[in-house]
Amino acid sequence: xxxxxxxxxxxxxxxxxxxxxxxxxxxxxxxxxxxxxxxxxxxxxxxxxxxxxxxxxxxxxxxxxxxxxxxxxxxxxxxxxxxxxxxxxxxxxxxxxxxxxxxxxxxxxxxxxxxxxxxxxxxxxxxxxxxxxxxxxxxxxxxxxxxxxxxxxxxxxxxxxxxxxxxxxxxxxxxxxxxxxxxxxxxxxxxxxxxxxxxxxxxxxxxxxxxxxxxxxxxxxxxxxxxxxxxxxxxxxxxxxx
Amino acid sequence: xxxxxxxxxxxxxxxxxxxxxxxxxxxxxxxxxxxxxxxxxxxxxxxxxxxxxxxxxxxxxxxxxxxxxxxxxxxxxxxxxxxxxxxxxxxxxxxxxxxxxxxxxxxxxxxxxxxxxxxxxxxxxxxxxxxxxxxxxxxxxxxxxxxxxxxxxxxxxxxxxxxxxxxxxxxxxxx
Numbered sequence: 001x002x003x004x005x006x007x008x009x010x011x012x013x014x015x016x017x018x019x020x021x022x023x024x025x026x027x028x029x030x031x032x033x034x035x036x037x038x039x040x041x042x043x044x045x046x047x048x049x050x051x052x053x054x055x056x057x058x059x060x061x062x063x064x065x066x067x068x069x070x071x072x073x074x075x076x077x078x079x080x081x082x083x084x085x086x087x088x089x090x091x092x093x094x095x096x097x098x099x100x101x102x103x104x105x106x107x108x109x110x111x112x113x114x115x116x117x118x119x120x121x122x123x124x125x126x127x128x129x130x131x132x133x134x135x136x137x138x139x140x141x142x143x144x145x146x147x148x149x150x151x152x153x154x155x156x157x158x159x160x161x162x163x164x165x166x167x168x169x170x171x172x173x174x175x176x177x178x179x180x181x182x183x184x185x186x187x188x189x190x191x192x193x194x195x196x197x198x199x200x201x202x203x204x205x206x207x208x209x210x211x212x213x214x215x216x217x218x219x220x221x222x223x224x225x226x227x228x229x230x231x232x233x234x235x236x237x238x239x240x241x242x
Numbered sequence: 243x244x245x246x247x248x249x250x251x252x253x254x255x256x257x258x259x260x261x262x263x264x265x266x267x268x269x270x271x272x273x274x275x276x277x278x279x280x281x282x283x284x285x286x287x288x289x290x291x292x293x294x295x296x297x298x299x300x301x302x303x304x305x306x307x308x309x310x311x312x313x314x315x316x317x318x319x320x321x322x323x324x325x326x327x328x329x330x331x332x333x334x335x336x337x338x339x340x341x342x343x344x345x346x347x348x349x350x351x352x353x354x355x356x357x358x359x360x361x362x363x364x365x366x367x368x369x370x371x372x373x374x375x376x377x378x379x380x381x382x383x384x385x386x387x388x389x390x391x392x393x394x395x396x397x398x399x400x401x402x403x404x405x406x407x408x409x410x411x412x413x414x415x416x417x
């Protein structure tokens with residue numbers, strides 16, 4: 001039944017590159033660019049094959065690596081007459097960047113090792129600053145996982161699809177527009193249910209966009225979505241400061 | 243005076259936030275600042291020696307009682323709360339801001355090699371990072387820095403308590 005895949009979690013392209021350098025026990029000041037480029041590219045391929053979203057930054061570094069590789073293949077130009085000297089080593093910029101990243105990565109680890117308030121150490125009298133205040137007493141709010149949202153989405157899709165006809169939809173929709181629309185409506189009403197937000201929209205596409213907009217707003221922590229127990233009403237509210 | 247020590251202890255105990263020396267001085271104007279510092283050190287030593295459930299610590303420019311770090315696990319169990327954890331991305335972003343402040347988003351992105359927008363937003367929401375103003379260059383980009391809450395959360399007296407970049411590099415080269 002399927003595979004179990006163990007993947008290192010990389011914080012970005014530089015992290016992946018550092019990992020490859022460490023794994024191959026390579027001197028960071030003398031990176032065999034052909035080898036590393038090849039491994040880097042195959043890693044990206046693997047990420048793609050696992051349907052992981054390969055962020056643009058990974059591709060940028062891939063392009064940089066290939067560029068450096070091609071530069072290193074060229075014979076060193078030594079045209080003294082031109083005066084302008086070529087950059088000594090095409091890798092130097094990348095190495096500098098890697099070293100800098102390494103320092104910050106280390107710094108982040110050191111910070112993480114400190115005794116953190118509310119994780120390792122506690123002060124007297126905790127404030128409820130992190131809790132969100134909510135008036136509704138009849139419902140106990142529970143934070144909602146993305147999967148429950150997806151389920152709700154399917155429920156709506158399945159009820160609306162029956163009335164859908166084949167038609168060519170030329171209506172243009174943008175996620176940003178939808179996000180703004182939701183924010184406007186929430187600003188007005190403070191709190192809405194998921195069904196209200198979807199309300200009235202019958203085309204699969206517009207429901208999809210609303211759904212994506214909600215996910216995006218959750219990610220940006222601009223709204224909060226909660227539900228009172230399973231199958232309860234899903235409520236959407238603006239994320240309140242403080 | 244033996245009394246002032248007890249008063250200082252009581253003041254700190256009654257406060258939710260770290261109490262700076264100057265605040266104590268306001269209450270005890272007759273006691274010299276040096277004397278207050280001495281008493282504070284005495285108090286800190288006493289709690290340290292007692293090795294009980296909490297300690298008196300100097301954080302974010304003040305003094306505060308805090309539970310002992312190695313007991314965190316028990317307190318989390320007691321409070322039934324999720325311990326406040328920062329993601330690796332957030333930690334990295336925070337590290338760059340802490341060391342490079344005032345830091346621009348473009349600098350943070352460059353050092354990390356990825357877009358730091360959402361991490362920065364999260365750190366701003368948690369009030370670990372604040373906007374320090376705008377840099378006077380084209381585009382007037384926003385400058386970010388750490389907050390007092392950052393010092394409190396990370397158990398730091400002040401920013402100078404962080405190991406320097408050079409120390410970190412040396413450490414790395416030794417490793």
